[in-house]
Amino acid sequence: MKVSKFGGTSVASAEQIKKVAAIVQADSSRKFIVVSAPGKRFDADKKVTDLLIELANAAIHKEDVEEKLHNVVNRYKEIAVGLGLDLTICEVIKQDLNSRLCESQSNLELFVDNIKASGEDNNAKLISAYFTSIGMPAVYVNPKIAGLIVNDLPDRAQALPVAYENLSKLQNVSEIIVFPGFFGYTKEGRLRTFDRGGSDITGSILAASVQADLYENFTDVDSVFCANPRVVNSPMEIEEITYREMRELSYAGFSVFHDEALMPVYKRGIPVCIKNTNNPSAPGTRIVAERKANHRPVTGITADSGFSILYVSKYLMNREIGFGRKLLQILEEEYISYEHTPSGLDDISVIMRSHQLTPEKEVRIMKRVVNELHAEDVHFRHEFSMIVIVGEGMNNSTGLAARAATAISRTGANIEMINQGSSEVSLAFGVHKSNENKILQALYSEFFAPVSAR
Amino acid sequence: MKVSKFGGTSVASAEQIKKVAAIVQADSSRKFIVVSAPGKRFDADKKVTDLLIELANAAIHKEDVEEKLHNVVNRYKEIAVGLGLDLTICEVIKQDLNSRLCESQSNLELFVDNIKASGEDNNAKLISAYFTSIGMPAVYVNPKIAGLIVNDLPDRAQALPVAYENLSKLQNVSEIIVFPGFFGYTKEGRLRTFDRGGSDITGSILAASVQADLYENFTDVDSVFCANPRVVNSPMEIEEITYREMRELSYAGFSVFHDEALMPVYKRGIPVCIKNTNNPSAPGTRIVAERKANHRPVTGITADSGFSILYVSKYLMNREIGFGRKLLQILEEEYISYEHTPSGLDDISVIMRSHQLTPEKEVRIMKRVVNELHAEDVHFRHEFSMIVIVGEGMNNSTGLAARAATAISRTGANIEMINQGSSEVSLAFGVHKSNENKILQALYSEFFAPVSAR
Numbered sequence: 001m002k003v004s005k006f007g008g009t010s011v012a013s014a015e016q017i018k019k020v021a022a023i024v025q026a027d028s029s030r031k032f033i034v035v036s037a038p039g040k041r042f043d044a045d046k047k048v049t050d051l052l053i054e055l056a057n058a059a060i061h062k063e064d065v066e067e068k069l070h071n072v073v074n075r076y077k078e079i080a081v082g083l084g085l086d087l088t089i090c091e092v093i094k095q096d097l098n099s100r101l102c103e104s105q106s107n108l109e110l111f112v113d114n115i116k117a118s119g120e121d122n123n124a125k126l127i128s129a130y131f132t133s134i135g136m137p138a139v140y141v142n143p144k145i146a147g148l149i150v151n152d153l154p155d156r157a158q159a160l161p162v163a164y165e166n167l168s169k170l171q172n173v174s175e176i177i178v179f180p181g182f183f184g185y186t187k188e189g190r191l192r193t194f195d196r197g198g199s200d201i202t203g204s205i206l207a208a209s210v211q212a213d214l215y216e217n218f219t220d221v222d223s224v225f226c227a228n229p230r231v232v233n234s235p236m237e238i239e240e241i242t243y244r245e246m247r248e249l250s251y252a253g254f255s256v257f258h259d260e261a262l263m264p265v266y267k268r269g270i271p272v273c274i275k276n277t278n279n280p281s282a283p284g285t286r287i288v289a290e291r292k293a294n295h296r297p298v299t300g301i302t303a304d305s306g307f308s309i310l311y312v313s314k315y316l317m318n319r320e321i322g323f324g325r326k327l328l329q330i331l332e333e334e335y336i337s338y339e340h341t342p343s344g345l346d347d348i349s350v351i352m353r354s355h356q357l358t359p360e361k362e363v364r365i366m367k368r369v370v371n372e373l374h375a376e377d378v379h380f381r382h383e384f385s386m387i388v389i390v391g392e393g394m395n396n397s398t399g400l401a402a403r404a405a406t407a408i409s410r411t412g413a414n415i416e417m418i419n420q421g422s423s424e425v426s427l428a429f430g431v432h433k434s435n436e437n438k439i440l441q442a443l444y445s446e447f448f449a450p451v452s453a454r
Numbered sequence: 455m456k457v458s459k460f461g462g463t464s465v466a467s468a469e470q471i472k473k474v475a476a477i478v479q480a481d482s483s484r485k486f487i488v489v490s491a492p493g494k495r496f497d498a499d500k501k502v503t504d505l506l507i508e509l510a511n512a513a514i515h516k517e518d519v520e521e522k523l524h525n526v527v528n529r530y531k532e533i534a535v536g537l538g539l540d541l542t543i544c545e546v547i548k549q550d551l552n553s554r555l556c557e558s559q560s561n562l563e564l565f566v567d568n569i570k571a572s573g574e575d576n577n578a579k580l581i582s583a584y585f586t587s588i589g590m591p592a593v594y595v596n597p598k599i600a601g602l603i604v605n606d607l608p609d610r611a612q613a614l615p616v617a618y619e620n621l622s623k624l625q626n627v628s629e630i631i632v633f634p635g636f637f638g639y640t641k642e643g644r645l646r647t648f649d650r651g652g653s654d655i656t657g658s659i660l661a662a663s664v665q666a667d668l669y670e671n672f673t674d675v676d677s678v679f680c681a682n683p684r685v686v687n688s689p690m691e692i693e694e695i696t697y698r699e700m701r702e703l704s705y706a707g708f709s710v711f712h713d714e715a716l717m718p719v720y721k722r723g724i725p726v727c728i729k730n731t732n733n734p735s736a737p738g739t740r741i742v743a744e745r746k747a748n749h750r751p752v753t754g755i756t757a758d759s760g761f762s763i764l765y766v767s768k769y770l771m772n773r774e775i776g777f778g779r780k781l782l783q784i785l786e787e788e789y790i791s792y793e794h795t796p797s798g799l800d801d802i803s804v805i806m807r808s809h810q811l812t813p814e815k816e817v818r819i820m821k822r823v824v825n826e827l828h829a830e831d832v833h834f835r836h837e838f839s840m841i842v843i844v845g846e847g848m849n850n851s852t853g854l855a856a857r858a859a860t861a862i863s864r865t866g867a868n869i870e871m872i873n874q875g876s877s878e879v880s881l882a883f884g885v886h887k888s889n890e891n892k893i894l895q896a897l898y899s900e901f902f903a904p905v906s907a908r
Contacts, residue, residue, distance in 0.1 A: 318793070319714075346877070397868075406853075408856065414852050423800075
């Protein structure tokens with residue numbers, strides 16, 4: 001039995017939803033369908049989620065909501081018309097939105113979340129209605145009724161163990177279940193949304209709950225590429241990849257699959273397949289616990305910019321037990337999470353995502369490091385990128401670091417940081433942002449091009 | 455004006471002390487002479503310090519001390535005879551030792567330290583007497599009277615700021631000052647010894663106090679080699695090296711100069727020259743704040759074994775603010791200092807010196823990491839070596855990491871860890887101990903051999 005999640009572009013229009021129905025009909029084991037809100041139909045199009053945010057903002061600012069409300073309902077109406085549906089569904093959706101708009105604004109975040117989450121919720125109702133209209137036995141399931149219980153973290157809710165128990169009971173439903181992605185409810189019944197890419201998370205939780213044989217993630221690409229196709233010319237497609245590899249790749253720049261979404265299926269060993277709604281016969285990319293050994297040591301290469309480095313030096317630093325810990329404590333007290341901490345004998349660098357910093361925060365941190373740790377030199381440097389080479393068992397591959405460093409040095413770029421030694425699946429280089437693309441290209445050539453050129 | 459420190463082998467016999475006198479006479483700016491206890495005269499010989507430890511142990515265990523006392527006094531006597539000195543100096547030394555043996559044993563550590571420190575102290579008296587006997591105006595200066603005030607850390611005392619002030623007054627003494635290395639006194643007048651290699655520390659403190667133009671460190675090698683001559687065949691000699699480079703080298707295996715000893719001279723920018731008592735005309739190795747640029751990016755390569763790795767992994771670790779800090783806190787509470795912490799997305803390794811670990815400590819740490827941090831995998835790995843490549847500005851040298859990693863990969867050895875990114879002067883590789891020597895040889899060939907072969 002499979003859980004199949006369809007992303008925004010897969011459910012953006014009547015034409016797309018017809019493809020979804022065909023995909024579900026083609027395989028009777030596709031019993032659980034998780035859907036996103038309607039996404040973009042073309043580049044300049046607006047996602048329904050964005051229309052909903054506009055609607056919520058209008059309501060908050062006491063502006064006239066009619067036009068914004070119309071924009072949302074109209075997207076569903078176009079879809080319903082295209083699917084030949086009875087338009088009562090649009091009334092249902094309009095009433096639902098009106099009732100959400102009447103909710104209390106005492107907590108603005110909750111108010112907005114509630115309106116945003118309607119995008120997935122109403123789309124699930126619509127798609128369920130369509131399935132039924134063409135003779136597919138389907139039923140819309142509301143996450144509150146099904147018991148998708150989450151904790152109270154705004155924007156980043158996490159499913160509680162009881163949610164898995166509750167959802168497991170859906171196995172007994174005979175119809176095809178159409179389930180909205182992106183949100184759950186707290187024990188107190190408050191709606192909470194997941195992190196970005198939250199429909200992936202819903203699908204993963206559901207797959208784990210019902211012990212699915214496979215979690216299918218339908219999107220608009222045939223498979224995951226081993227490097228960013230906007231930087232590297234026609235990169236190779238990945239057929240099979242482990243959870244760990246996928247997680248490392250999705251972390252730094254690979255946006256195909258949300259990294260938190262892997263957790264539930266990873267924990268139960270349920271394989272994932274990323275497939276294309278527009279080309280369902282393509283094999284896609286399978287994410288598995290263990291994969292067949294490959295002649296290539298590297299599975300993918302990814303790059304992400306927006307990193308800063310905090311450099312701290314002090315003579316005889318390494319003699320001071322607790323220096324590094326105290327430094328990390330200062331950052332923790334400023335709510336900064338860090339990525340790596342390469343260290344010399346008398347110096348340590350902390351690499352972090354720049355979006356966490358402000359000029360004031362930087363000054364505060366530097367002052368504390370000087371005053372409390374008596375450091376001799378403290379400064380921030382910005383505009384760095386991390387380039388991560390990912391592959392299972394690469395740490396045991398003699399000469400791989402040498403090949404990577406040599407490929408980078410041929411570009412004339414300087415390596416600011418190398419991090420190897422903990423992860424068995426990745427090797428990370430810190431470089432100046434201006435060199436990111438040429439290094440990505442050079443590394444792709446080194447590890448993939450010779451094979452693809454055969 | 456120069457401070458000249460003579461190590462154990464330089465003052466081990468009458469013959470050696472005559473060389474010291476000749477060196478001091480040859481340059482009238484050599485005004486401050488710091489001496490060690492007599493060291494080994496030949497491989498199987500015993501250092502006076504070791505004889506003193508035997509003496510102290512005998513006293514503690516209430517054994518007969520006569521023979522042990524004789525062994526010590528006899529070493530000085532042989533020297534005095536060789537130098538043609540009046541033997542009253544040996545009586546002075548014997549009385550001094552007897553009075554130290556009568557000190558309270560309520561604190562055994564202090565008792566032993568006091569006896570150990572007599573090695574340097576009595577040698578300074580003897581050498582001063584010899585200088586005077588051959589017409590050199592010299593005076594023995596006692597660290598207590600001169601005000602070398604230290605803090606109360608046993609075995610690892612550190613000079614207090616007031617010590618520098620007190621010692622600066624020695625500039626006004628017209629005679630050559632002969633000063634014993636290795637120890638100072640607390641404010642309360644208790645003798646405290648410095649860390650291993652403590653005479654280097656005394657010399658450095660003295661040089662900083664009197665604002666010497668040069669701190670000469672006389673030992674038994676012509677200069678510092680750029681790699682361990684026991685592993686690499688006739689390595690090149692280093693002519694000039696910066697404090698930072700020396701510190702990185704002395705940290706991991708280079709035993710020529712104690713790293714803590716650099717601190718006082720580093721802070722005041724006083725250059726150091728390491729010279730050979732047995733070949734004083736050789737230029738030696740100069741340690742300076744800044745050195746002339748060199749065509750070679752690498753100044754030295756060093757290796758040290760005895761490292762262990764604590765590996766910790768947990769899915770979505772990088773989402774947890776404070777994970778790394780808490781891990782380091784657990785180690786801190788076990789009094790463990792660490793060297794590097796390479797990290798992946800879901801894992802972190804902590805590299806530390808193995809001597810700090812016991813099987814019980816390891817079990818305790820692993821239990822805490824599992825229970826308190828809910829890690830999924832925690833284990834220790836042992837028998838690692840760190841290989842450090844040192845050179846000013848090497849982090850800006852494009853391709854250097856590539857050259858090093860390629861040279862290592864040619865040996866067939868696997869690189870367990872790479873640490874680059876903080877220190878501007880070093881690049882560290884973690885490797886299995888069994889590969890240490892062949893990697894050191896390969897790196898030497900890569901960075902030094904082509905030049906020496908010209």
